[in-house]
Amino acid sequence: MGNSRGVRGWRLTALAAIAWGxxxxxxxxxxxxxxxxxDTLSSYTxxxxxxxxxxxxxxxxxxxSLAVLGALIAGGVPMxxxxxxxxxxxxxxxxxxxxFPASYPPSPNPLSGDIHLYSCLIxxxxxxxxxxxxxEPLRGTAERVFVVRWLKFGLAAVGLFAVSFLFVRLDEAGVRPFHVLTEVLPVGATQRLTLIANVALLLVLLRIAVRTETARAAVLVTSAPQP
Incomplete structure (x- = not known):
């Protein structure tokens, strides 16, 4: 019961923080x-x-996201x-x-901009x-299916964002053909698609934490000696 309350607490914290964000x-x-x-999300600075x-x-x-990690640990998810x-x-x-916000006129800050860029990449x-x-740790479990399903969507979204971001960089460098490509694959749209994919994964991980904890509790109840 203590572990169940722990998962519930982490889950509620994660949902509240992500929903507020x-x-x-x-x-x-x-x-x-x-x-x-x-426009990228960073431009809203x-x-x-x-x-x-x-x-x-x-x-x-x-x-x-940290609360999601807490829920996974409390739920005993193999990681x-x-x-x-x-x-x-x-x-x-x-x-x-x-x-460290991105650097934009009228108050550019190149150092902050670089830190922001590499932090986002990480x-x-x-x-x-x-x-x-x-x-691998989830091999043979139903929970693995949830992660695999997300990977098909999440990796595609990240790939599109990476390509569209590269197009923007090349366009800014003056490589003319890429200006057309930035219109075809707008970086703002692909970044928001990636954000949706990331939030979806966090929710998937929360679901895995709850399911794993529930399954473990059921096993404990079943294996407990009967009076």
């Missing part, structure tokens, strides 16, 4: 004049309305050290990216990596 960023999209199709909401949203998701480390890197990358690479490292 999504709510905040949704409101920011509504009140800001940025274009969600072509400089906005006509809702200043500071982006950082608050990202920090909230980072806290929720390697790599899985735990990658989930922590995902949360840490988000937190650092929130503290975060976006770490979460799919964590999902991949869970495949």
């Amino acid at each position: 999504l709510f905040t960023i949704t409101v920011l999209h509504i009140i800001s004049s940025h274009d969600p199709i072509y 400089i906005t006509d309305r809702g200043e500071g909401m982006l950082g608050a949203s990202v920090l909230s998701v980072a806290v929720g 390697t050290f790599s899985t735990k480390a990658l989930l922590m890197l995902w949360a840490l990358g988000l937190a650092v990216a929130a503290v 975060a976006f690479a770490s979460l799919p990596g964590a999902a991949i490292t869970m495949l």
Whole structure:
């Protein structure tokens, strides 16, 4: 029962933090004049309305992600050290990216911008990596199916975002043909698709934690000596 309460507490904390982060960023999209199709989330650092909401949203998701890790541990989900480390890197990358905003005019800060960029790269690479490292420990379980299903969607989303981001960089470098490609595969849209995929994985992991804890509790009840 103590372990069950632990999973429940972590789960509620994770859901509350992630929901608040999504709510905040949704409101920011509504009140800001940025274009969600072509503008990256980082560009909301400089906005006509809702200043500071982006950082608050990202920090909230980072806290929720740590709570997801807590739920997995409390639920007894089999994980390697790599899985735990990658989930922590995902949360840490988000937190650092929130503290060090991207660099944009009229107040550019190249150092903060570089830290923000590499923190985001670490975060976006770490979460799919964590999902991949869970495949072997979960082999032969129904929970593995949930992770495999997410990987098909999540890796496709991350791949599209990586390609669209590369197109933007090449376009900024003056390579003309890539300007057309940035219109065909807008980086804002692919980044938001990746965000949806990441949140979906966090919810999948929460479901795995609950199912694993429930299954373990059922085994304990079954194996307990009858009076």
